[in-house]
Amino acid sequence: MPRITPLSSESATPEVQAAFTAHVTDYPGSRITNMKATLGRSLLAFQVYMQWYPLYEEVKKIVGNRLAYLFAHAISEGANCPLCTTFFRRIIIDNGEKPQDLTLTEHEQAVIDFGSAIAQNKGEISDELYVPIANSYTDKQIVILVAFAGQMIATNVFNNVLEVNIDEYLYPYLPLTQQSNT
Template sequence: MARVYTVEIMNKTWEELDKNLHNLYQELTIVIGERAARLFGTALGGADFLLCIADGRDGYAEYELNDIEQDLVNFGTALVENKGKVSDELFDILVPHYTSKELVILVSFAVQLTAANLFYNVFELTASDSGY
């Protein structure tokens, strides 16, 4: 059965999600740096989003990760694989590196990127379908 939706409503909703996601991404890059933000986003399964900001690299396979980058990738992967749940051990690894506010930004970005991915999946879209 074909997905039936109003393009105008879909685009307006997507624009809001996209705006929030990009704002959070900018905050995230301030907290963890652009390279780490890309790696974290890739771990979250945000390939379509990352196409908009990527530097030509495919995921994190081409990078030699430092310890904190590997921790961020592990955290992002765990969020996806465990439907938003991470072990205390994994979370506690990040705590010494970030303030409470920075951890909120990190998790908020993960939530927004997940929401964008769900939106894409439900409406069977790709980033190029978003209209801009």
Template structure:
């Protein structure tokens, strides 16, 4: 059960309704996370910057690598909602999210994402040097900020027990599978 009930159109203030409409126009839907964040439109806008960074990293990552990066972070943080969101994307591509085939670049990227989530202070020179072999300084800055916002999403959803949306239910698996 969520700790804070998501805003609905029926419970929204006029300001929240306006932000709701903006969110639908930009993203097509107000998810449970966005509806919970809507209690504070400023917080919602801050977290929605994830999408701007997603658009910024996709040209040099590909959408697949961006999702794999976020998947590694979300699974390391044990965030059910975000992990299911990423799982859905991976399954919809026709891949098995529990047996991913990753080339060396994707392995480097997912290892970096996991390390950011588990202990950013633990990003040692070796994994950083591997990142430098694939990405420019600007790209690493964008990736790190993108990863940090993914962590924000994870922490928000987990701390407030935001329920996964109905569209994610078919992708639900046991925590032993989701977070290994």
């Protein structure tokens, strides 16, 4: 049971409804999920959190589409966020892979380990994890990757604190050992 009920489209203010409409128009294939409908209770909060999308597009330019969603998945899993982890499991599965059986290069593993450690260790990263990233990316690219990790963690925290329900469209992507609406 969520701590705050998602805002129904009927009870959204015209400004929030316009923000919802603009969001799904600007990002084809997106939808107003339970998280976004909960954020809709504050227009500013919704607008701030939706900056995740342009930041994610920048991450994709840096590491490519596949590694971007694997990075986001690793962060969400590291932050123990069932909703976001399931969202990225869907992307992994829909791209023909099994989340529990990924084939990764050494570089991909380093990026994933970096993202997971950021979430697990509250940003404290050992040189062992940081140096491979520093050797592969420019300062600007690292700033984008770390900023995205922070935005992803903020999303994870929001969902975990408010116990936002996993959206029904994600149920088929839950791990087999966790078929519940947590």
